[in-house]
Amino acid sequence: MNLFLDAIAWLFSPERLEGANALPVRIGEHLYYTFVSLLVSAVIAIPLGYYIGHTRKGREVAVALSGAARALPSLGLLTVMALLLGPARADVAAIIVFVVLGVPSVLAGAYAGVQSVDPKTVDAARAMGMTEWQILMKVEIPIGLPLLIGGLRSAALQIVATATLAAYVGLGGLGIYIFTAIPLRQYDVMLGAALVIVALALLLDALFAVLERLATPRGVLAAKHRNISARPNRARETVEPSRA
Amino acid sequence: MNWLWNNLDLVLELSVEHLRLSLPPIILGFIVSVPLGWLAYRYKLTRGLVLTLAGLLYTIPSLALFVLLPPLLGISFLSELNVLIALTIYAVALMTRSVADGLASVDPIVRESATAVGYSPWRRFFSVELPLAGPVLLAGLRVVAVSTVSLVTVGVFVGVRSLGFLFTNGLQRGIIVEIVTGIVMTVVIALILDGLLVLLGRLVLPWTRLDARARRRIPVTTAVPA
Numbered sequence: 001m002n003l004f005l006d007a008i009a010w011l012f013s014p015e016r017l018e019g020a021n022a023l024p025v026r027i028g029e030h031l032y033y034t035f036v037s038l039l040v041s042a043v044i045a046i047p048l049g050y051y052i053g054h055t056r057k058g059r060e061v062a063v064a065l066s067g068a069a070r071a072l073p074s075l076g077l078l079t080v081m082a083l084l085l086g087p088a089r090a091d092v093a094a095i096i097v098f099v100v101l102g103v104p105s106v107l108a109g110a111y112a113g114v115q116s117v118d119p120k121t122v123d124a125a126r127a128m129g130m131t132e133w134q135i136l137m138k139v140e141i142p143i144g145l146p147l148l149i150g151g152l153r154s155a156a157l158q159i160v161a162t163a164t165l166a167a168y169v170g171l172g173g174l175g176i177y178i179f180t181a182i183p184l185r186q187y188d189v190m191l192g193a194a195l196v197i198v199a200l201a202l203l204l205d206a207l208f209a210v211l212e213r214l215a216t217p218r219g220v221l222a223a224k225h226r227n228i229s230a231r232p233n234r235a236r237e238t239v240e241p242s243r244a
Numbered sequence: 245m246n247w248l249w250n251n252l253d254l255v256l257e258l259s260v261e262h263l264r265l266s267l268p269p270i271i272l273g274f275i276v277s278v279p280l281g282w283l284a285y286r287y288k289l290t291r292g293l294v295l296t297l298a299g300l301l302y303t304i305p306s307l308a309l310f311v312l313l314p315p316l317l318g319i320s321f322l323s324e325l326n327v328l329i330a331l332t333i334y335a336v337a338l339m340t341r342s343v344a345d346g347l348a349s350v351d352p353i354v355r356e357s358a359t360a361v362g363y364s365p366w367r368r369f370f371s372v373e374l375p376l377a378g379p380v381l382l383a384g385l386r387v388v389a390v391s392t393v394s395l396v397t398v399g400v401f402v403g404v405r406s407l408g409f410l411f412t413n414g415l416q417r418g419i420i421v422e423i424v425t426g427i428v429m430t431v432v433i434a435l436i437l438d439g440l441l442v443l444l445g446r447l448v449l450p451w452t453r454l455d456a457r458a459r460r461r462i463p464v465t466t467a468v469p470a
Contacts, residue, residue, distance in 0.1 A: 003315055003316070067390070067438070068431070070387070070390050070391065070394070071390045071393070071394060071430070071431045071434035071435065071438075072394070072427060072430075072431060073393075073394040073395075073397040073407075073408070073411070073426075073427060073430045073431075074394065075397045075398055075400075075408060075411050076397060076407075076408075076410075076411045076423055076426050076427040076430060077427065078411075079411040079412070079414060079415040079423050080411075080414075080420060080423040080424060080427065082415060083414070083415060083418060083420050083423065084420065157302070157303055160303070161302075161303055161304070161305045161306070162305070164305040164307050164308065165307065165398075169415075175305070175307065178305075178307055178308060178311065179401075181311075182311060182401060182402075187311070187312070187315045190308060190311045190312060191308075191312055193308065194304060194305065194308030194309075194312060197303075197304075197305050197308065198300070198303050198304055201303035202300065202303065205299070205303070
C-alpha cells in the first residue's frame with residue numbers, strides 16, 4: 001500500500017504542474033486523441049450502421065469486418081502506421097489506429113439500435129404514411145439512440161485505455177510517464193499515471209451513462225413503466241353459454 | 245520479403261510462444277468468471293458491485309497493469325506470471341458480464357420446471373442453467389479469446405517474448421515486413437482460436453443450431469385470469 005501513497009505523492013507534487021511535461025498538458029493530449037478518434041469513428045460508423053440497420057443489408061459483412069478489426073493488435077497497427085507515415089505524421093498514425101479500435105463498437109451500437117425497434121412500430125409508422133427517411137429519422141434513430149450511445153461508450157473506454165500507447169511512437173498523452181518510467185523502474189510514476197488514466201476512463205464512462213439515460217425517449221420509458229403486456233389480451237369468449 | 249524468408253524460424257518460435265501465453269488466461273478467465281457472473285446475476289446487491297468492479301478493471305491500460313502487478317504481487321518484473329495474471333484479469337472483466345447476461349437469458353419457466361421435477365439448486369445450475377446460457381457464454385468467450393491474443397503483444401514492453409517483439413523490433417529497425425508479419429500471425433492465431441471455439445460450441449451446444457431465433461426470449465407475462 002506504500003506504493004499507492006508514493007503514487008499519490010507523485011501525482012500531487014507541485015512539479016506536476018510545471019513545464020511541457022506537466023500533468024494537465026498530458027491529460028489534455030490524452031483527451032484530445034480520444035475525442036478526435038471517437039469523432040472520426042462516429043462519422044464513419046454511424047451512417048454505415050444506420051444503413052445496415054434500416055435496410056437489414058450487409059449485417060454479416062459488418063460483423064465479420066468488426067471481428068477482424070478486433071483481432072488486429074493495436075500495437076502492431078500503431079508501429080506499422082508510424083513507419084509508413086513517418087515521425088512527422090505520428091499523430092495521424094495513432095488516430096487511425098484508435099479509429100480502427102473504435103469503429104466496431106460504434107457500428108454495432110448504431111445498427112443494433114435501429115434493429116432493436118419493434119418491427120410493428122416501424123410498420124405502424126409506414127402505415128401512417130411516413131417515408132423511409134422519416135421512419136429512420138423520427139422512429140428508428142430516436143428509439144435506438146440509447147444503444148448507439150452505449151456503443152460510443154465502449155469505444156471511448158477502449159480508446160482512452162489504448163491511447164497510452166501513443167507515447168511509444170513519440171507522441172504525448174499519459175502513456176509518456178509510463179514509457180519513461182519503465183526502464184527506470186519508477187513504480188510510483190507508473191501507478192500515478194495509471195490512476196489518472198483510470199480516472200479519465202471512469203469520468204467518460206459516467207458521462208456516457210448520463211447521456212444514455214437522457215437519450216431514452218420519454219415514450220419508451222413510459223411504456224416500460226406501464227408494463228404493457230407484450231401479448232394481445234385473451235380473446236373474449238364468443239361461445240354463447242348453452243341454455244339448459 | 246527477404247526478412248521473412250531469413251527469419252521464418254523466429255516467426256514460428258514467437259507464434260508458438262504467443263499461443264502458449266494466450267491460452268491460460270482465456271481458460272482461467274472463464275473458470276473464474278462463472279461464479280462471479282452467477283453472483284452478479286443472482287443478487288441485486290452483488291450485481292452492481294461485481295459488474296462495476298469488472299468494468300473498472302477493464303479500463304486499466306494493459307501496459308499499466310503489466311508494470312504494476314510485479315510490485316503489487318511481489319513477483320519478478322520479467323516474470324511471465326505477471327502477463328498471465330494481467331490477461332486473466334482482463335478476461336474475467338469481460339467474461340463476468342457475459343456469464344451474468346447468459347444466466348439471465350434462461351427462460352424462468354424452464355428454471356421453474358427444473359425445480360418442479362426435483363433438481364437441486366446445484367444440479368439445476370450445472371445441468372440446466374449453465375448449458376442454456378451456453379450461446380451467450382460462447383459469444384463472450386470468443387471476444388475474450390480475440391482480445392487476449394491481441395493484448396499478449398503489449399507484454400513485449402515488460403520483456404515477455406511474443407509476436408509483439410516483431411512490432412517493437414520492426415519499428416526500431418524500420419522493417420515494415422517484420423511488423424506486418426507480426427500482425428498477420430496475431431490475427432491468424434486469433435482466428436484459429438475463434439474457429440476452435442465455434443467448433444467447440446457446435447459440439448457442446450448442438451441444439452443452438454436448430455433454434456437460433458428462439459433464443460431471443462420473449463418476456464413472459466404472467467397470465468391474468470380473465
